[in-house]
Amino acid sequence: MTIKLHCFGESGNAYKAALALELSGLDWEPVHVDFFNGATRTPDYLALNEMGEAPVLVDGDVTLTQSGVMQTYVTEKTGKFGGTTEAERREVLRWMFWDNHKMSSQAGMTRFLMNFLPEDKRPQPVIDFMQGRLASAYKVLNRHLESRDWIVGEAVTNADLSCCGYLFYPEPFGFDRAQWTHIDRWLSNIEALSGWKHPYDLMPGSPADRA
Numbered sequence: 001m002t003i004k005l006h007c008f009g010e011s012g013n014a015y016k017a018a019l020a021l022e023l024s025g026l027d028w029e030p031v032h033v034d035f036f037n038g039a040t041r042t043p044d045y046l047a048l049n050e051m052g053e054a055p056v057l058v059d060g061d062v063t064l065t066q067s068g069v070m071q072t073y074v075t076e077k078t079g080k081f082g083g084t085t086e087a088e089r090r091e092v093l094r095w096m097f098w099d100n101h102k103m104s105s106q107a108g109m110t111r112f113l114m115n116f117l118p119e120d121k122r123p124q125p126v127i128d129f130m131q132g133r134l135a136s137a138y139k140v141l142n143r144h145l146e147s148r149d150w151i152v153g154e155a156v157t158n159a160d161l162s163c164c165g166y167l168f169y170p171e172p173f174g175f176d177r178a179q180w181t182h183i184d185r186w187l188s189n190i191e192a193l194s195g196w197k198h199p200y201d202l203m204p205g206s207p208a209d210r211a
Helices: 012-024 043-048 067-078 086-115 124-147 158-163 181-191
Strands: 003-007 028-032 056-059 062-065
Touching: 003 012, 012 028, 012 067, 012 086, 012 158, 056 067, 062 067, 067 086, 067 158, 086 124, 086 158, 124 181
Parallel strands: 003 028
Antiparallel strands: 003 056, 056 062
């Protein structure tokens, strides 16, 4: 049975789940969520996900929300991306939780404020504050990757697939990968994986569609 991922290309959290599915080799397909026209606030969508968020993964009678849960589900089905020892599995979870709290949530908000709001409604003091917090997160990740090809262990894991979620997007939000040498090298490692795709190539929906 084909797994369906309700998603849209602009969503870094959706990209985390989509990339895990794509790299795992599982049979899946994206279902476009028209987020910018209110699709996640409709009664039908709220019946699918009471949180009113994307992505949502549907695999037969299994329905999952939250990208980290979906990544873990891919690991359960395939044995991939979860780490090879108990210590690694805990470390993968540590970095996934760190990303969700310290990096992705703030990158997503900052990118939205800077690119998807009308210019006259962009709160510059908030943006400046968020970019400062993001710079601190990039510093942590860059330092961790100084002597590593991957965040945990010797191969790609859900830690990598979580932390990279927003870092491939072209819209400005205070991240320039060229300024972070070790993050840049790590992102190149991810791009070199067989099956890797840019978020706008992997999922339907991009700013160009609304231009």
